[in-house]
Amino acid sequence: MKGGNGFVPSPSTEEGYATARTQLRQAFATWAKTTGSDLSPDSFEQLIHYKWGYLDGHLTSWRRADLDKVLLELFPAKVIVDDDELGEILPETAAFISFLADTGLLDGRSDDPQLLRAHLEQITAPFYEHMADPSRYSSGKRFFLAAGEAGVRPDDQQAVKAFIEEFNTRPLAERDAVLGRGQRTKPSATTAGRFTPPGTPPRRKPTARRRRHR
16 A cells, blocks of 8 residues: 555545545555454554544654553543453554554654564553553543443433433532543533544444454
């Protein structure tokens, strides 16, 4: 795919991002088949989403500082992961780095892929610590965790809307307790989506899952 198919690794619009994401997914599927990997392109969806939406927007340029920002700050703040799938995130990230390196897509400004994979091993302990630390959760993650405890799936828009309406009737102190101290903004049908940029993959990684299905 490198140099062909009009691939733009640093898209400036949501439409451009969607196109680049699709191209990466297709290239990853080919790579996975060639290497015998059972991972699907879903495994890196959130990784590139936060790189594009919160960092420099370049999907194939990765440095150790980028991994730290995404995995130690943004994931703990925003991503809801089932406990039995938490251990898959770093190996999936390592596979994504290998895919970029093997296919020639890893941007030349990136750190060496071996250093990137080694860094993932080095941040394993802090990654688990940060993902388990409620003080790092954004108000959006706190809200959807509360919704999940009430049996609301984040991809069920009608159920989310109903939960938001019910949530907004609660006393201010109770809402503050859910959203975090000092978070006094009422969620609404229009603001719930602002917790992450447009095009966000499901906040909860699907149980049936990011594996390749045939």
